Amino acid sequence: MSYVVVGDKIIDSEEILKDIVREFEFKEVKDLSKGSKREDTLIYKIVQEEDDLKEQLVLQEMEENLTTEEFIEELMALADENIVFIEDVIPEGFICYGYSYHYDEGLKEVKSIFVAIDENVGEKKLKEVVNRVLTSVD
Numbered sequence: 001m002s003y004v005v006v007g008d009k010i011i012d013s014e015e016i017l018k019d020i021v022r023e024f025e026f027k028e029v030k031d032l033s034k035g036s037k038r039e040d041t042l043i044y045k046i047v048q049e050e051d052d053l054k055e056q057l058v059l060q061e062m063e064e065n066l067t068t069e070e071f072i073e074e075l076m077a078l079a080d081e082n083i084v085f086i087e088d089v090i091p092e093g094f095i096c097y098g099y100s101y102h103y104d105e106g107l108k109e110v111k112s113i114f115v116a117i118d119e120n121v122g123e124k125k126l127k128e129v130v131n132r133v134l135t136s137v138d
Helices: 013-023 050-056 068-089 123-136
Strands: 003-006 009-012 028-031 041-049 094-104 109-118
Touching: 003 109, 009 013, 013 028, 013 041, 013 068, 041 050, 041 068, 041 123, 050 068, 050 109, 068 094, 068 109, 094 123, 109 123
Parallel strands: none
Antiparallel strands: 003 009, 028 041, 041 109, 094 109
């Protein structure tokens, strides 16, 4: 459990995690906020199953015409689109960024991160935090 301060509000990262799990059908959602050692940042690792992503793709007929690389690009893009909707459960006062960073062919899943930071900190710091998180996640 981690508490995050945004403006004059204190946000419990576990409550946001519960909201994400309740609202979305991801394979796994993990709260990484405490590990950031920042009092103004929410960080979640999201895992989406390839099969769920494939169902959402409108590529069934085209799938055989796609190279493996193109197919993976489509999966990653769709995973990015899915995690953007997490913003809907993030309280006001945050700026957010989501990014899908890894496709695991063996596990047939896409891993993504979602970072929300106090809007007063700014976009530049958000990008720095995202880059730091990306170097530390598996």
